[in-house]
Amino acid sequence: MTFELFYWPGLQGRGEFVRLAFEATGTSYVEIVQGKPPGQGMDGLLRTMDDPVCTDPPFAPPFLRVGDELIGQTANILAYLGPLLGLVGESPRARRWVNQLQLTLADLVAEVHDAHHPIASRLYYSNQRMEARKRTAELIDYRLPKFLGYFERVLANNPYAGGWLSEGAMSYADLSLFQVVEGLRYAFPRVMSGFAKAFPRCQATHDAVARVPRIAAYLKSSRRTPFNTTGIFRHYKELDRASPF
Amino acid sequence: MTFELFYWPGLQGRGEFVRLAFEATGTSYVEIVQGKPPGQGMDGLLRTMDDPVCTDPPFAPPFLRVGDELIGQTANILAYLGPLLGLVGESPRARRWVNQLQLTLADLVAEVHDAHHPIASRLYYSNQRMEARKRTAELIDYRLPKFLGYFERVLANNPYAGGWLSEGAMSYADLSLFQVVEGLRYAFPRVMSGFAKAFPRCQATHDAVARVPRIAAYLKSSRRTPFNTTGIFRHYKELDRASPF
Numbered sequence: 001m002t003f004e005l006f007y008w009p010g011l012q013g014r015g016e017f018v019r020l021a022f023e024a025t026g027t028s029y030v031e032i033v034q035g036k037p038p039g040q041g042m043d044g045l046l047r048t049m050d051d052p053v054c055t056d057p058p059f060a061p062p063f064l065r066v067g068d069e070l071i072g073q074t075a076n077i078l079a080y081l082g083p084l085l086g087l088v089g090e091s092p093r094a095r096r097w098v099n100q101l102q103l104t105l106a107d108l109v110a111e112v113h114d115a116h117h118p119i120a121s122r123l124y125y126s127n128q129r130m131e132a133r134k135r136t137a138e139l140i141d142y143r144l145p146k147f148l149g150y151f152e153r154v155l156a157n158n159p160y161a162g163g164w165l166s167e168g169a170m171s172y173a174d175l176s177l178f179q180v181v182e183g184l185r186y187a188f189p190r191v192m193s194g195f196a197k198a199f200p201r202c203q204a205t206h207d208a209v210a211r212v213p214r215i216a217a218y219l220k221s222s223r224r225t226p227f228n229t230t231g232i233f234r235h236y237k238e239l240d241r242a243s244p245f
Numbered sequence: 246m247t248f249e250l251f252y253w254p255g256l257q258g259r260g261e262f263v264r265l266a267f268e269a270t271g272t273s274y275v276e277i278v279q280g281k282p283p284g285q286g287m288d289g290l291l292r293t294m295d296d297p298v299c300t301d302p303p304f305a306p307p308f309l310r311v312g313d314e315l316i317g318q319t320a321n322i323l324a325y326l327g328p329l330l331g332l333v334g335e336s337p338r339a340r341r342w343v344n345q346l347q348l349t350l351a352d353l354v355a356e357v358h359d360a361h362h363p364i365a366s367r368l369y370y371s372n373q374r375m376e377a378r379k380r381t382a383e384l385i386d387y388r389l390p391k392f393l394g395y396f397e398r399v400l401a402n403n404p405y406a407g408g409w410l411s412e413g414a415m416s417y418a419d420l421s422l423f424q425v426v427e428g429l430r431y432a433f434p435r436v437m438s439g440f441a442k443a444f445p446r447c448q449a450t451h452d453a454v455a456r457v458p459r460i461a462a463y464l465k466s467s468r469r470t471p472f473n474t475t476g477i478f479r480h481y482k483e484l485d486r487a488s489p490f
Contacts, residue, residue, distance in 0.1 A: 053402060054402060055402045055403065057395070057399065058345070059349045059352075059392075059395050069341075071341060072345050072349075073344070073349065075320075076345045079344070096316055097301055100303070100318045103320060104317075104318065107304075110352075110355060114359065118376065119376065119379050119383060120387070122383070131364065131376050134364050135364050135365070138365040138367070147304075153297075153302060154302065157297075157298060157299060157300045158300065159300055
């Protein structure tokens with residue numbers, strides 16, 4: 001089975017949540033665009049996504065091609081890969097729970113994106129800087145504490161030992177929580193220095209994922225695109241500030 | 246098996262996507278808040294959601310209680326109910342595809358909400374009216390055509406007859422597409438009069454769902470909360486305008 005991953009070049013974006021699942025499990029996958037010379041790959045992505053006769057077109061990247069099937073939507077891709085790669089518990093109930101956690105992380109990711117693009121994702125940040133300042137303040141003061149507080153509670157209440165979100169083993173939701181915390185630390189280093197103390201369990205899960213040998217190796221490799229100001233998590237100095245905690 | 250649905254009172258919101266699945270299939274369910282006298286039910290919702298020792302807390306309504314399991318996130322609830330209620334095909338591939346469609350509809354729903362609340366869902370519309378005007382223009386000119394054009398293509402390319410999104414039978418994604426089109430028609434009647442002609446397949450699927458006898462009966466019943474300006478789809482006259490088509 002060959003997993004072909006289609007995602008925009010030059011940024012981690014939502015494709016990174018899928019990459020982490022492959023990398024954490026040593027699963028081989030083919031990047032259709034990332035790492036290819038400029039121009040190469042992109043035509044394959046667009047041709048596949050915009051194929052006028054495709055019966056299961058994705059709305060947007062990331063999407064996987066597995067045989068003749070296209071699988072889109074990050075959480076849907078991970079719900080498919082989780083059982084195949086051993087990144088979710090066996091029971092239907094555990095799978096529903098991890099999917100639910102992933103969807104909540106996806107909501108948070110969308111809010112982080114919209115904090116720097118509150119008016120139009122089509123336009124530049126510089127065209128909506130005033131509004132971004134307002135929405136980012138809202139994100140920092142209300143939304144991040146609500147989301148991180150929620151995951152802190154989930155980690156605290158998990159009856160299994162190990163510090164993972166579901167049961168006693170790392171799931172793809174833990175990988176995604178790592179990515180979200182890592183991205184927020186890049187985007188808002190001042191804010192997050194306080195949050196690390198306010199939400200120590202989220203921080204510990206982040207650190208535990210970063211120590212997984214395959215993940216540690218991946219993060220140091222050239223396959224890991226550095227964070228930058230074209231992705232979801234963006235560092236604009238004017239938007240960072242003292243932590244509310 | 247008793248399905249208990251927890252959702253905010255007085256608005257359709259995301260709870261309505263779950264209600265439509267129950268109503269379309271004649272499945273009995275218990276509303277914990279909706280339809281109860283003011284004050285009643287709400288304490289049950291908040292107590293359940295905020296239970297400090299709960300091991301599978303939902304982040305937000307809607308959520309279902311089934312036995313001792315809480316199931317949150319609209320798309321996750323529908324992925325659970327779909328097979329039980331016969332609202333999705335049998336094959337894993339069909340289930341992934343319908344889940345993918347539902348997640349894309351969920352993205353559209355979030356964008357519709359943020360069009361009237363681009364800065365803070367915590368604050369009133371009147372506090373972000375200027376920004377709402379800009380983001381709604383973006384929604385109408387770019388995002389709605391992109392999303393509805395996508396579903397139009399999915400409907401056109403479905404090799405099965407019947408005018409449904411997946412295979413030859415109505416799935417929960419069709420119910421959700423109905424709800425989205427219905428909500429947009431309430432919010433933006435002038436815009437949508439043009440869109441009905443530009444996206445005739447979406448309109449036809451909407452109409453086919455509305456004609457399903459159980460749905461038609463539900464829409465006329467007191468169980469269907471009317472659209473209003475506290476929900477996701479809101480009619481503010483100043484935000485509606487001539488259709489771009």
